[in-house]
Amino acid sequence: xxxxxxxxxxxxxxxxxxxxxxxxxxxxxxxxxxxxxxxxxxxxxxxxxxxxxxxxxxxxxxxxxxxxxxxxxxxxxxxxxxxxxxxxxxxxxxxxxxxxxxxxxxxxxxxxxxxxxxxxxxxxxxxxxxxxxxxxxxxxxxxxxxxxxxxxxxxxxxxxxxxxxxxxxxxxxxxxxxxxxxxxxxxxxxxxxxxxxxxxxxxxxxxxxxxxxxxxxxxxxxxxxxxxxxxxxxxxxxxxxxxxxxxxxxxxxxxxxxxxxxxxxxxxxxxxxxxxxxxxxxxxxxxxxxxxxxxxxxxxxxxxxxxxxxxxxxxxxxxxxxxxxxxxxxxxxxxxxxxxxxxxxxxxxxxxxxxxxxxxxxxxxxxxxx
Ligand SMILES: Nc1ncnc2c1ncn2[C@@H]1O[C@H](COP(=O)(O)OP(=O)(O)OP(=O)(O)O)[C@@H](O)[C@H]1O
Ligand SMILES: [Mg+2]
Numbered sequence: 001x002x003x004x005x006x007x008x009x010x011x012x013x014x015x016x017x018x019x020x021x022x023x024x025x026x027x028x029x030x031x032x033x034x035x036x037x038x039x040x041x042x043x044x045x046x047x048x049x050x051x052x053x054x055x056x057x058x059x060x061x062x063x064x065x066x067x068x069x070x071x072x073x074x075x076x077x078x079x080x081x082x083x084x085x086x087x088x089x090x091x092x093x094x095x096x097x098x099x100x101x102x103x104x105x106x107x108x109x110x111x112x113x114x115x116x117x118x119x120x121x122x123x124x125x126x127x128x129x130x131x132x133x134x135x136x137x138x139x140x141x142x143x144x145x146x147x148x149x150x151x152x153x154x155x156x157x158x159x160x161x162x163x164x165x166x167x168x169x170x171x172x173x174x175x176x177x178x179x180x181x182x183x184x185x186x187x188x189x190x191x192x193x194x195x196x197x198x199x200x201x202x203x204x205x206x207x208x209x210x211x212x213x214x215x216x217x218x219x220x221x222x223x224x225x226x227x228x229x230x231x232x233x234x235x236x237x238x239x240x241x242x243x244x245x246x247x248x249x250x251x252x253x254x255x256x257x258x259x260x261x262x263x264x265x266x267x268x269x270x271x272x273x274x275x276x277x278x279x280x281x282x283x284x285x286x287x288x289x290x291x292x293x294x295x296x297x298x299x300x301x302x303x304x305x306x307x308x309x310x311x312x313x314x315x316x317x318x319x320x321x322x323x324x325x326x327x328x329x330x331x332x333x334x335x336x337x338x339x340x341x342x343x344x345x346x347x348x349x350x351x352x353x354x355x356x357x358x359x360x361x362x363x364x365x366x367x368x369x370x
Contacts, residue, residue: 005073007035010042013070017062020055021345022352026063033082040075042067049348050211051083051131054341085132085211086347088235088354095233100208101135103347104215105266106229106237108258110250112219114242115271115307117145118317119339120216125324126340127212128171135166135173135213137201139228141194142218144178151320155179163206170325175205195227202232212347221253229261236264236350238304238343242272243291255299266304266346268296269339273306276331283308302346305339308332 014035015027026032026046033045046059053059060079067074087102098104107120120136128134138146147153150169156179159165166173177197207213215232218225229237237258241251251268258265270292274285289306296303307313310332316323327333 003073004039005037005042005071007037009071010035010037010044010067010074013066014044014063016070017059017066020058021349022049026059034080040073041078042071042074042076043078043080045080045082048081048083049086049351050341050344051085052127052337052341052344053083054338054345056081083131086351088351090233090235090354095231096203097233098202098207098213101210101213103211103235103351104213104232105343105347106215106217106232106234107240108217108225108229108237108254109219109240110221110254112142114219114240115313116140116219116240117143117149117216118313118322119238119240119269119271119307120214121146121149121317121322122313122324122336123340123343124172124212124214125170125322126328126337127214127344129324129328129337130340130344132211132344133209134171135175135207135210137213137215138174138176138178139198139201140216140218141177141224144176146174146176146216147178149317149320149322150174152176159206161206163204164201165206170322173207173210175201177201192227194224195231198228198231212344221257226257226261229257229263234263235347236266238266238269240269240271241292241295243270243274243285243289248295251295252299255301264350265299265301266343266350267302268292268299269304270306272309275309278311302342304342304346305335307335307339 011027014032015025017026019026019029022029031047033047035044063079064077067077085102089097107116109116124134124136136146138144152167152169152174154167156164156167156175166175217228239251239254255265273289274283276283286309292306293303312327312330313323313332316326323332324336
């Protein structure tokens with residue numbers, strides 16, 4: 001009878017399995033826990049850097065192949081999943097970390113109306129559906145539409161500490177500038193005033209704990225946007241464009257703004273990319289498509305996905321039922337989920353790069369069990 005595999009041999013084989021995004025093996029990243037082996041049955045747990053990991057299927061296939069190919073006597077492999085979202089102190093001047101908030105992702109656009117709020121809301125919901133703890137801050141003074149899209153009508157209350165309590169919808173904590181602007185009030189605020197209000201929203205709200213705080217920024221690259229971006233301890237920004245706005249100038253200015261502020265751009269999303277006929281399913285590129293990908297590639301950024309023009313997005317957004325709630329398994333829903341997963345992956349990569357090494361909290365050596 002074949003000898004039962006040793007934990008050391010199993011660990012050795014697992015150290016040949018790479019985390020596809022971080023390009024380092026899963027053992028030295030401290031992602032493997034609880035290795036057990038009974039007879040030829042191996043079980044182990046993989047602790048991911050995000051519950052919205054796009055690559056679990058690939059990692060599991062690689063683990064199975066490594067164990068079966070490299071360790072004599074392995075008959076079956078059972079992989080359990082867990083996650084612990086990473087975070088990294090950025091040390092950005094004048095921007096202290098927000099207690100309880102691990103990562104902040106800003107959604108920005110070169111101009112209005114391209115679907116920034118739609119992306120913010122649906123990505124936030126997709127991350128929460130994957131199991132992450134998520135907040136959404138609507139910082140778009142020009143069009144604070146998040147409460148409408150999320151069907152929120154209440155005023156936020158103060159908690160026991162005196163700090164504002166976020167509202168809650170679809171498992172997400174939500175705070176909006178809309179609640180402090182009177183309806184129809186023109187935007188007379190200047191950058192520094194807004195930056196002050198932003199700091200209050202960030203630091204005087206009882207957030208969390210949160211894995212991801214998504215911020216819907218006002219469109220454009222003027223003083224207001226710069227002041228806001230400068231007042232947030234951002235992990236990174238994503239840029240939303242439509243195919244026809246890939247009037248390179250707009251979006252390139254956005255990319256430049258973040259570069260000047262030394263804030264990472266996590267990637268580019270092309271929204272309203274082709275129309276999928278709800279009757280026949282045929283795709284028509286009304287505004288063209290592919291410009292977002294080209295733009296991303298030209299700037300060395302990740303292309304995070306192309307979201308089609310889908311009547312379900314607008315209808316859902318108008319009546320407080322975002323697409324990720326009304327139709328999460330539709331084609332557009334699956335695309336949003338893919339975008340959210342790539343954003344989460346980029347956040348993990350940023351954190352990994354910012355710390356120069358593995359960031360799994362209190363990562364002990366794998367306990368060797370016999
Ligand atoms: N992929 C899509 N398919 C269909 N409709 C969409 C899509 N994306 C956005 N819309 C619709 O387009 C309009 C503008 O979208 P949204 O409000 O998200 O853009 P925005 O960039 O946040 O705009 P603003 O600059 O006004 O804040 C909304 O009515 C929204 O429902
Ligand atoms: Mg908006």
